[in-house]
Amino acid sequence: MFICNQLMLYSSYITVWYVSKAAAKTQMEFEYDGPSMKTEVPGPRSKELTKQLGEIQNVGAINFFCNYEESRGNYLVDVDGNRMLDVYTQISSIPIGYNHPSLIKSAFVNRPALGIMPPENFPEKLAESLLSVAPSGMSRVQTMACGSCSNENAYKAMFIWYRNKERGHNIPSDEDVSSCMINQSPGCPDFSILSFMGGFHGRTMGCLATTHSKAIHKLDVPSFDWPIAPFPKLKYPLEEFTRENAQEEARCLEEVEDLIVQWRQKGRPVAGIVIEPIQAEGGDNHATPDFFKKLRNIAHKHGSAFHVDEVQTGGGATGKFWAHEHWGMDDPADIVSFSKKMLTGGFYHKDELQAYRIFNTWMGDPSKNLFLAEVLNVIRRENLLEEVTRSGKTLLQGLYQLQDQYPNLLSSARGQGTFCAIDIRDDATRNSILLKARDKGVLLGGCGDRSIRFRPALVFKEYHVHMFLNVFSDVLAEHN
Amino acid sequence: MFICNQLMLYSSYITVWYVSKAAAKTQMEFEYDGPSMKTEVPGPRSKELTKQLGEIQNVGAINFFCNYEESRGNYLVDVDGNRMLDVYTQISSIPIGYNHPSLIKSAFVNRPALGIMPPENFPEKLAESLLSVAPSGMSRVQTMACGSCSNENAYKAMFIWYRNKERGHNIPSDEDVSSCMINQSPGCPDFSILSFMGGFHGRTMGCLATTHSKAIHKLDVPSFDWPIAPFPKLKYPLEEFTRENAQEEARCLEEVEDLIVQWRQKGRPVAGIVIEPIQAEGGDNHATPDFFKKLRNIAHKHGSAFHVDEVQTGGGATGKFWAHEHWGMDDPADIVSFSKKMLTGGFYHKDELQAYRIFNTWMGDPSKNLFLAEVLNVIRRENLLEEVTRSGKTLLQGLYQLQDQYPNLLSSARGQGTFCAIDIRDDATRNSILLKARDKGVLLGGCGDRSIRFRPALVFKEYHVHMFLNVFSDVLAEHN
Numbered sequence: 001m002f003i004c005n006q007l008m009l010y011s012s013y014i015t016v017w018y019v020s021k022a023a024a025k026t027q028m029e030f031e032y033d034g035p036s037m038k039t040e041v042p043g044p045r046s047k048e049l050t051k052q053l054g055e056i057q058n059v060g061a062i063n064f065f066c067n068y069e070e071s072r073g074n075y076l077v078d079v080d081g082n083r084m085l086d087v088y089t090q091i092s093s094i095p096i097g098y099n100h101p102s103l104i105k106s107a108f109v110n111r112p113a114l115g116i117m118p119p120e121n122f123p124e125k126l127a128e129s130l131l132s133v134a135p136s137g138m139s140r141v142q143t144m145a146c147g148s149c150s151n152e153n154a155y156k157a158m159f160i161w162y163r164n165k166e167r168g169h170n171i172p173s174d175e176d177v178s179s180c181m182i183n184q185s186p187g188c189p190d191f192s193i194l195s196f197m198g199g200f201h202g203r204t205m206g207c208l209a210t211t212h213s214k215a216i217h218k219l220d221v222p223s224f225d226w227p228i229a230p231f232p233k234l235k236y237p238l239e240e241f242t243r244e245n246a247q248e249e250a251r252c253l254e255e256v257e258d259l260i261v262q263w264r265q266k267g268r269p270v271a272g273i274v275i276e277p278i279q280a281e282g283g284d285n286h287a288t289p290d291f292f293k294k295l296r297n298i299a300h301k302h303g304s305a306f307h308v309d310e311v312q313t314g315g316g317a318t319g320k321f322w323a324h325e326h327w328g329m330d331d332p333a334d335i336v337s338f339s340k341k342m343l344t345g346g347f348y349h350k351d352e353l354q355a356y357r358i359f360n361t362w363m364g365d366p367s368k369n370l371f372l373a374e375v376l377n378v379i380r381r382e383n384l385l386e387e388v389t390r391s392g393k394t395l396l397q398g399l400y401q402l403q404d405q406y407p408n409l410l411s412s413a414r415g416q417g418t419f420c421a422i423d424i425r426d427d428a429t430r431n432s433i434l435l436k437a438r439d440k441g442v443l444l445g446g447c448g449d450r451s452i453r454f455r456p457a458l459v460f461k462e463y464h465v466h467m468f469l470n471v472f473s474d475v476l477a478e479h480n
Numbered sequence: 481m482f483i484c485n486q487l488m489l490y491s492s493y494i495t496v497w498y499v500s501k502a503a504a505k506t507q508m509e510f511e512y513d514g515p516s517m518k519t520e521v522p523g524p525r526s527k528e529l530t531k532q533l534g535e536i537q538n539v540g541a542i543n544f545f546c547n548y549e550e551s552r553g554n555y556l557v558d559v560d561g562n563r564m565l566d567v568y569t570q571i572s573s574i575p576i577g578y579n580h581p582s583l584i585k586s587a588f589v590n591r592p593a594l595g596i597m598p599p600e601n602f603p604e605k606l607a608e609s610l611l612s613v614a615p616s617g618m619s620r621v622q623t624m625a626c627g628s629c630s631n632e633n634a635y636k637a638m639f640i641w642y643r644n645k646e647r648g649h650n651i652p653s654d655e656d657v658s659s660c661m662i663n664q665s666p667g668c669p670d671f672s673i674l675s676f677m678g679g680f681h682g683r684t685m686g687c688l689a690t691t692h693s694k695a696i697h698k699l700d701v702p703s704f705d706w707p708i709a710p711f712p713k714l715k716y717p718l719e720e721f722t723r724e725n726a727q728e729e730a731r732c733l734e735e736v737e738d739l740i741v742q743w744r745q746k747g748r749p750v751a752g753i754v755i756e757p758i759q760a761e762g763g764d765n766h767a768t769p770d771f772f773k774k775l776r777n778i779a780h781k782h783g784s785a786f787h788v789d790e791v792q793t794g795g796g797a798t799g800k801f802w803a804h805e806h807w808g809m810d811d812p813a814d815i816v817s818f819s820k821k822m823l824t825g826g827f828y829h830k831d832e833l834q835a836y837r838i839f840n841t842w843m844g845d846p847s848k849n850l851f852l853a854e855v856l857n858v859i860r861r862e863n864l865l866e867e868v869t870r871s872g873k874t875l876l877q878g879l880y881q882l883q884d885q886y887p888n889l890l891s892s893a894r895g896q897g898t899f900c901a902i903d904i905r906d907d908a909t910r911n912s913i914l915l916k917a918r919d920k921g922v923l924l925g926g927c928g929d930r931s932i933r934f935r936p937a938l939v940f941k942e943y944h945v946h947m948f949l950n951v952f953s954d955v956l957a958e959h960n
Contacts, residue, residue, distance in 0.1 A: 052603040057622050068599050079600045119548050120559045123532040142537050146625040152684040156701050163700040177695040183703035191702050204632040205686030215657040220643040221636050222671050223663035
C-alpha cells in the first residue's frame with residue numbers, strides 16, 4: 001500500500017494551500033524569496049532517477065527531475081532541493097505559477113466521452129472558461145486533449161469547410177464515400193495547408209507537414225506535398241527598421257500569393273493558411289500587424305481559411321490574452337487553436353467552420369476546464385495582463401541595456417509582454433549561457449538556432465525581472 | 481464565486497466515498513440495485529443543456545448529459561435522474577465503474593512537461609502502473625495524451641526504425657536534413673503503413689490514413705497512398721466453422737503479402753503493419769490466433785514492424801489484460817498502443833524501436849498514471865480478470881440462447897470476456913433496439929453496420945449480466 005500512503009501525504013500537503021488561500025496570503029508570502037542552489041544541476045538524485053527512467057523510456061531530453069509539491073509561484077524546485085527562478089515554465093505551459101493557492105483540489109475520476117455524454121456543468125464551465133476569452137468574432141469552441149490534436153482537427157475542419165464550399169452543399173457523392181474508404185480522391189481530396197518556414201504546429205503527421213523549425217522533428221516521417229512560404233526575417237527593434245521590414249514583409253506576402261496560385265494549378269488547392277502570431281519554436285520571429293492584416297486579406301481573396309495557432313502565444317504572456325489582439329482586427333481569423341497555458345487543447349472557430357464530423361472519444365478533459373476557469377479568475381482578480389505588460393516592459397528595457405553593454409554577445413532583443421527573446425552570438429555560447437544561468441538558479445529555454453526565449457508564468461513581477469536581470473548580467477559577464 | 485462553491489460541494493461529496501472505502505463496503509452496497517427511469521432519454525434537462533451547448537459547439541453526437549457525481553459502479557445517472565446500467569462505458573473507457581471508492585482524490589495542478597522535467601515519482605509510478613502490465617517481450621513504454629497521439633507516435637517510431645535499418649546507421653545525411661524541412665524525400669521518405677479494411681486507429685491525419693471503418697471519419701481529408709488489406713470475414717461461432725474460416729484467413733494473409741510486395745515495387749515500402757486484435761469500431765470482427773501468428777511472421781519476413789493497436793481491447797475486458805495474450809505468443813508485437821481504459825494514452829515498444837525523436841510538450845499526463853496505478857491495484861485485489869471471464873461466459877451463453885430464440889433477428893453472437901457483440905437484422909432495427917433498451921435503463925453502443933457491441937466496465941458481475949439479459953430479452957420480444 002506504499003502508493004496509497006504516498007498519495008495521502010501528497011493530498012494532505014496540498015490541503016495546506018487551501019488554508020493559505022483562506023488566509024488571503026499575498027504572492028510575496030506565498031512563494032520563495034529567491035533561488036537557492038544546493039548541487040549542480042542535474043544533481044545526484046536527478047541523475048539516479050534519469051538512469052532509472054532510462055530503463056523504461058527515452059531520457060535524452062530530460063533536464064532534471066522536479067519536486068512539484070515544493071515548487072511555488074515562479075520557483076521550480078528539483079529533486080536535489082535546488083530552487084530555480086523559472087523563466088521557461090514547462091515550455092510555456094504553467095499559466096499562474098506553481099501550486100497557485102487558488103487552484104482547485106478537484107477529483108475528476110470518471111473521464112467522460114465529452115462528445116456523447118458530457119457532465120451537467122459542461123456548457124456552464126465552457127462559458128466561464130474558454131468562451132469568456134473567445135477571440136473577436138468567434139463564439140464556438142471545441143476542446144481537444146493536446147496542441148497537436150487541436151491543430152490536426154482544425155486542419156480537418158478547414159478541409160471539410162473547403163470541400164463543402166467547392167461542392168456548393170455538404171452532401172458527399174457516392175464516389176466521395178467509396179473513394180475515401182481507400183484513401184483516394186475525390187473522397188480524400190488533394191487539398192493542402194500553406195505554412196511558413198520556421199513555423200511549428202505540432203508533431204503528429206498532419207501538423208508535422210506544416211512544421212518547419214528543426215529537422216529533428218521531421219526526419220524519416222512521410223509527409224504531404226504542401227506549400228511553404230517564407231516568414232519575414234525582420235530587423236529589431238521593429239520601429240527602427242520600418243522601411244526594410246515593410247519590404248521584407250511585402251516579399252513574403254507576394255510569395256504566399258504565388259504559392260497559392262501554383263498549388264491550385266498543381267491540383268492541390270490551399271484550403272487553409274496556418275501561422276503563429278510569433279514564431280516561437282522557430283526562434284521568436286515577429287511580424288508586424290500590417291503583415292498579418294494583409295495575409296488575412298490574401299486568405300479571403302483566395303478563399304482559403306485563416307488559422308492562427310496560439311498554442312504557445314495564447315493565454316496572456318504577450319500582455320493581451322491572445323497575441324493576435326495586438327493586430328487590432330475585428331475579424332482576425334477563422335480558426336484560433338490553443339493548448340499549453342490554457343491547460344486544455346482546443347480551437348475556436350467561426351460558425352461557418354463548424355464540422356459535425358470532428359469527433360473522438362475524449363474530446364479533451366473536463367478536469368482541465370475546471371482548472372482553466374480558476375486560472376482565468378486569478379488572471380482577472382490579480383490584473384495579471386497589466387502585470388505582464390509592466391514586467392515585460394521592464395524585461396525588454398533590461399535586455400536592450402544588456403545588448404548595448406555586450407554588443408558582440410547579444411542582438412535582436414525583442415518581445416511582447418514577457419514573451420521576449422534575444423539572440424546570442426552563436427549556438428555554443430547560447431547553450432553555455434543557459435547552463436550557467438541554471439547553475440545560478442535561473443531556468444531559461446532556447447529556441448531557433450541561437451536564441452534564448454523567455455517564457456515566465458503570468459505571475460512574474462517586476463521584482464522577478466530584476467532578480468533575473470542580475471543573474472543574467474553576471475552570466476553574460478562571464479561570457480564576454 | 482459560484483464556481484468555487486460548486487467545486488467545494490463536489491469535493492466534499494467525493495470525500496464520502498473515502499469513508500465508504502475505510503468501511504470496506506462491498507460492491508453490492510457501493511452501487512445501485514438496478515436501473516431506475518424517470519423520463520424518456522434525453523429528458524427535458526438534457527434537451528435544455530444540449531440546446532445551450534449547441535450555441536458553443538457541435539452537439540450532433542450527444543446522447544444526453546450526465547450526473548457523474550451520482551453515477552456509481554455499473555450505473556450511469558443522467559441529469560434528469562435516470563439511472564442506467566452502462567454496457568457501453570464512455571466508448572469503453574471507464575475501467576472499474578463510476579466513482580470507484582479506491583480512486584484517488586488527487587490534485588495535480590502543475591501539469592509538467594514530462595519529457596524534460598518529470599516529477600520525482602515518475603519512474604516509480606510508471607513501474608507500478610504501465611510497466612506492471614507490460615506485454616510479453618516489452619519493457620519500454622512512452623505515455624501520450626490520447627489514442628490518436630499514441631498511434632501517430634507509434635507510426636513515427638516505426639518509420640524512424642525502418643529508415644535507420646535502411647541506412648544501416650542512425651545518422652541522417654545532409655540531403656536528408658535539408659529535404660525533410662520542405663516535406664520532400666529522402667528526408668521525408670515515401671514509407672507506408674499497411675492497415676486493414678474495417679480497422680479504426682484514430683482520426684488525426686496519420687491515423688486516419690489507416691482507418692477504414694466508416695466514410696464519415698475520412699471524408700474530405702487528404703490522405704496517404706498506403707496499402708489496405710482485407711480483414712478476415714469469419715463465421716461465428718468460430719469453432720463451428722474452422723475450415724471455412726481458415727480458408728478466409730489464408731486468403732487475407734496472401735493479400736497482405738501481395739500488397740507488401742506491390743508497395744515496395746511502387747517505392748512506398750511498408751515500414752509497419754497495424755492491426756486491432758478485434759476490430760472494434762469496424763463491427764467487432766474477430767480473427768483466430770493462427771491468423772495473428774502468421775501475420776506476425778509475414779511482418780518479420782518482410783522487415784516490417786508489427787503494431788498491435790489495443791486502444792479499445794486493452795485493459796482487461798477480454799478476460800486477459802491485453803487481447804493479444806489470447807494468441808499465446810512470447811513475442812506478439814513490436815509495438816502495442818493503448819488508451820481509453822488505461823486512462824492515459826501511450827505505447828509499449830521493443831528496445832530496437834526506441835526513438836529519441838518522439839517528443840512533445842506534455843507527453844501524457846502524470847495525474848492519469850496515478851489513477852491507473854490505483855485501477856490496477858483494484859483489478860488485482862478484486863480478481864477482476866477472473867470476474868470478467870466469468871461474466872463474459874454468462875453473457876455469451878445468454879446471447880447464444882437469445883440468438884436461438886430469435887433467429888430472424890439475431891446472428892453471429894461473438895466475444896472474448898465481456899468484449900462481446902451480436903449482429904441485428906438490419907441497421908434500423910439495431911438502432912431501435914438501442915433506444916428501447918435505453919428507455920428501460922440499459923445503455924448499449926453500436927458498431928459496424930448493424931452490430932451491437934457490449935463494453936461494460938470490469939466490475940460488471942454475473943448478476944449485472946442477468947439484469948441486462950432480462951431487459952434485452954424484453955426489448956427483443958418487442959422487435960420480433
